[in-house]
Amino acid sequence: MTAFRYALRVFGFVLFVAIVVYLPFRISDFRASEFALIGIYFIAILGLNVLTGYTGVISLGHGAFMALGAYTTAILVADHGMRDLWTIPLAGLLAAAAGAAFGLPALRLSGPYLALTTFGVAVATPIVIKKFDGLTGGSGGINLFEAEGITGLPEFIVTLPGGKVLSFNDWLYYLAWTIALVLFAVAWAIHHSHFGRSLRAIRDNEIAAAASGVWLASHKTLAFSISAFYAGVAGSLLAIWAFSVQPGAFPVDRSIALLVGLAVGGLGSLAPLAAGAAFLVFLPQLAQGISKAPGVPAVIYGAVLIALMIVLPMGVGGLLRWITGPLTSRLYPRS
Amino acid sequence: MAALLSVENVTRRFGGVVALDGVSFDVPAGEIVGLIGPNGAGKTTAFNVITRLYRPDEGRIVFDGHDLLRTPVHRVVKRGVARTFQNVALWPTLSVLDNVKIGAQARRGVRSAEELLEYVGLSGLAHRPAAGLPFGTLKRVELARALASGPQLLLLDEPAGGLNHEEVGELGRFIQQLRADFDATVLLVEHHMNLVMGISDRVYVLNFGRLISGGTPQEVQRDPAVIEAYLGDASAAA
Ligand SMILES: Nc1ncnc2c1ncn2[C@@H]1O[C@H](COP(=O)(O)OP(=O)(O)OP(=O)(O)O)[C@@H](O)[C@H]1O
Ligand SMILES: [Mg+2]
Numbered sequence: 001m002t003a004f005r006y007a008l009r010v011f012g013f014v015l016f017v018a019i020v021v022y023l024p025f026r027i028s029d030f031r032a033s034e035f036a037l038i039g040i041y042f043i044a045i046l047g048l049n050v051l052t053g054y055t056g057v058i059s060l061g062h063g064a065f066m067a068l069g070a071y072t073t074a075i076l077v078a079d080h081g082m083r084d085l086w087t088i089p090l091a092g093l094l095a096a097a098a099g100a101a102f103g104l105p106a107l108r109l110s111g112p113y114l115a116l117t118t119f120g121v122a123v124a125t126p127i128v129i130k131k132f133d134g135l136t137g138g139s140g141g142i143n144l145f146e147a148e149g150i151t152g153l154p155e156f157i158v159t160l161p162g163g164k165v166l167s168f169n170d171w172l173y174y175l176a177w178t179i180a181l182v183l184f185a186v187a188w189a190i191h192h193s194h195f196g197r198s199l200r201a202i203r204d205n206e207i208a209a210a211a212s213g214v215w216l217a218s219h220k221t222l223a224f225s226i227s228a229f230y231a232g233v234a235g236s237l238l239a240i241w242a243f244s245v246q247p248g249a250f251p252v253d254r255s256i257a258l259l260v261g262l263a264v265g266g267l268g269s270l271a272p273l274a275a276g277a278a279f280l281v282f283l284p285q286l287a288q289g290i291s292k293a294p295g296v297p298a299v300i301y302g303a304v305l306i307a308l309m310i311v312l313p314m315g316v317g318g319l320l321r322w323i324t325g326p327l328t329s330r331l332y333p334r335s
Numbered sequence: 336m337a338a339l340l341s342v343e344n345v346t347r348r349f350g351g352v353v354a355l356d357g358v359s360f361d362v363p364a365g366e367i368v369g370l371i372g373p374n375g376a377g378k379t380t381a382f383n384v385i386t387r388l389y390r391p392d393e394g395r396i397v398f399d400g401h402d403l404l405r406t407p408v409h410r411v412v413k414r415g416v417a418r419t420f421q422n423v424a425l426w427p428t429l430s431v432l433d434n435v436k437i438g439a440q441a442r443r444g445v446r447s448a449e450e451l452l453e454y455v456g457l458s459g460l461a462h463r464p465a466a467g468l469p470f471g472t473l474k475r476v477e478l479a480r481a482l483a484s485g486p487q488l489l490l491l492d493e494p495a496g497g498l499n500h501e502e503v504g505e506l507g508r509f510i511q512q513l514r515a516d517f518d519a520t521v522l523l524v525e526h527h528m529n530l531v532m533g534i535s536d537r538v539y540v541l542n543f544g545r546l547i548s549g550g551t552p553q554e555v556q557r558d559p560a561v562i563e564a565y566l567g568d569a570s571a572a573a
Pocket of ligand 2: 378379380421
């Protein structure tokens with residue numbers, strides 16, 4: 001049974017990779033940029049999933065770690081002439097350190113109080129960024145258009161053997177999705193490790209976990225730190241993708257959006273979280289497409305979200321489990 | 336022989352309620368020791384204090400030469416003390432096998448999680464989520480999880496909960512068998528008197544947080560203080 005399911009998983013992953021590699025050959029340059037953004041959100045949501053999906057700790061402030069990652073990259077590239085690629089792991093590590101430093105004391109708080117603390121961080125983020133304007137450029141942010149460290153600029157156009165022209169947006173797409181797939185594999189490994197199992201045990205029943213030898217403080221702090229790492233990497237990519245950072249790019253909404261993407265993808269799922277990321281990019285467009293009257297897109301967004309949560313309470317991942325569940329148990333009846 | 340577990344003068348209060356009131360008892364290695372008492376006597380509280388879920392207000396707990404009160408809660412099982420819960424504390428979304436694996440993660444026992452599921456007769460349910468299984472089955476999963484950590488001391492809180500008369504008899508033989516198979520010492524909280532009296536080497540009796548009796552099953556059953564305590568709460572005497 002396990003061998004069959006394992007083969008199914010490997011096949012699914014290979015298919016996923018193939019689609020990711022092939023997609024730019026079929027979509028416009030503009031769409032490639034959008035799909036790059038989906039990859040970036042996917043990374044952030046994968047990270048939030050480690051904390052909220054597995055461990056059951058709700059963070060309303062992961063946009064702050066994205067901001068930290070974005071500003072790390074922007075400052076290193078713009079002010080220190082660093083190559084953008086090398087700043088990505090640094091942004092992740094810095095966010096991870098900040099996550100651990102915040103998580104260590106904050107995780108002593110229980111559910112709602114912790115969530116409110118993270119919310120406070122999200123609210124404070126744009127203000128704090130503006131306050132340190134010497135470093136961050138204040139309200140205007142940092143512009144990367146002229147920066148030398150951006151890989152592939154100013155003229156990044158490669159013609160592939162098949163006649164396909166690889167544009168700068170294609171490059172962003174492949175960069176974001178290569179990292180997304182690597183971090184996806186890492187998340188998968190976490191899911192199947194002792195550590196990941198312990199995190200899910202904490203989510204289901206903290207007392208039983210502690211009594212069974214799980215050290216709650218260290219596990220929660222590490223989960224927080226890992227999820228902050230993912231957010232930092234996503235933020236770094238966002239800075240490269242947008243050629244800029246501004247405080248306004250990291251409002252509270254950004255943190256909430258990550259939770260929305262996670263819920264739509266399905267808490268505790270992995271690959272379906274990509275659907276949650278796509279939702280974050282495409283739904284606002286869809287809403288705008290229906291009507292641009294003031295307030296209407298927001299109402300449509302909210303209505304779709306409510307409808308989706310009623311129809312798919314476990315997200316896209318839950319739907320997939322529901323579809324594939326009966327099939328696999330029919331092939332391999334267990335009791 | 337020195338006791339494997341010594342509870343010394345332990346007191347635990349909850350507001351005005353004194354759940355444990357200067358309780359002392361010893362659990363010698365290799366024995367099955369019963370801990371009985373009417374509802375609310377403090378039996379579960381004793382387990383919670385021993386496993387460090389609750390801190391006692393006073394007293395000492397020594398296990399295998401170590402002061403357990405200096406052991407953080409997550410280390411207790413690594414020291415060799417595993418437990419089950421009266422109302423079952425499993426992880427509902429995890430598979431039955433994963434539930435047991437977490438026990439094995441803490442301190443590798445002699446047997447694997449798969450072997451333990453086999454031992455408690457639940458191999459067929461390994462990949463089912465724990466949620467939705469019958470109470471008696473969940474109790475067995477918990478037992479497998481506790482055994483997976485290769486405990487020296489096994490604390491069982493009402494393992495017969497949810498079982499019928501016949502199954503209670505089987506459970507008694509099962510507990511005796513696992514003591515032999517796992518070389519474990521057992522501290523057993525149970526309301527089924529036939530079970531406790533039938534398999535215990537010694538029995539302690541709590542009432543309103545006080546230890547009112549202790550000795551062999553015969554001695555305890557004849558003790559007027561025990562009879563008095565149970566007549567005061569006839570429902571538990573069944
Ligand atoms: N966490 C708690 N908070 C407040 N009071 C508690 C707590 N735990 C136990 N008590 C009280 O302590 C006393 C002993 O409870 P305990 O659960 O130890 O009894 P018990 O002997 O296990 O009873 P039962 O046979 O019904 O399981 C009871 O009066 C109970 O209400
Ligand atoms: Mg009890």
